[in-house]
Amino acid sequence: MESIYTFFKLFLPKYLRSLPIPKTLSGFKDLTGEDYLNLTPFFFLVLLILYSVFKTLLFGRRKVKKPKINEDIQKEESKVVTQMDIEDIGDNIAFCRCWRSKKFPLCDGSHNKHNAETRDNVGPLLLRREGDTK
Ligand code: FES
Secondary structure (H helix, E strand, O other), rough: OOHHHHHHHHHHHHHHHOOOOOOOHHHHHHHHHHOOOOEEEEEEHHHHHHHHHHHHHHHHHOOOOOOOOOOOOOOOOOOOOOOOOOOHOEEEEEOOOOOOOOOOOEEEOHHHHHHHHHHHOOOOEEOOOOOOOO
């Protein structure tokens, strides 16, 4: 804390007082090469701060990219769509909703490993014929 105090209360004011900033714009023409050399870091810092402020105001905060759900199933396709005939489904079927199954779109139990690793709670969509309680 003392170093912050020293910087803002002692070093910074002393540094700013030592800068050869002219009182008027026309005063810049009277500055020497050494004066411009002393002003360069200060103006560079001011420009950097202004750039950061305007960049934030114009473009907003950088958005955090959301992770993909599908890591490796049919990545060559623009959209993964699966069609099945209802007659082919049988009495019970489990559809994967975690996108980790090696038998996608059917569940192969990979959601258990995913849940254990990530503390997630995803599971399959279970379809069963009426009256079947398994
Ligand atoms: S493997 Fe994906 S929900 Fe079971």
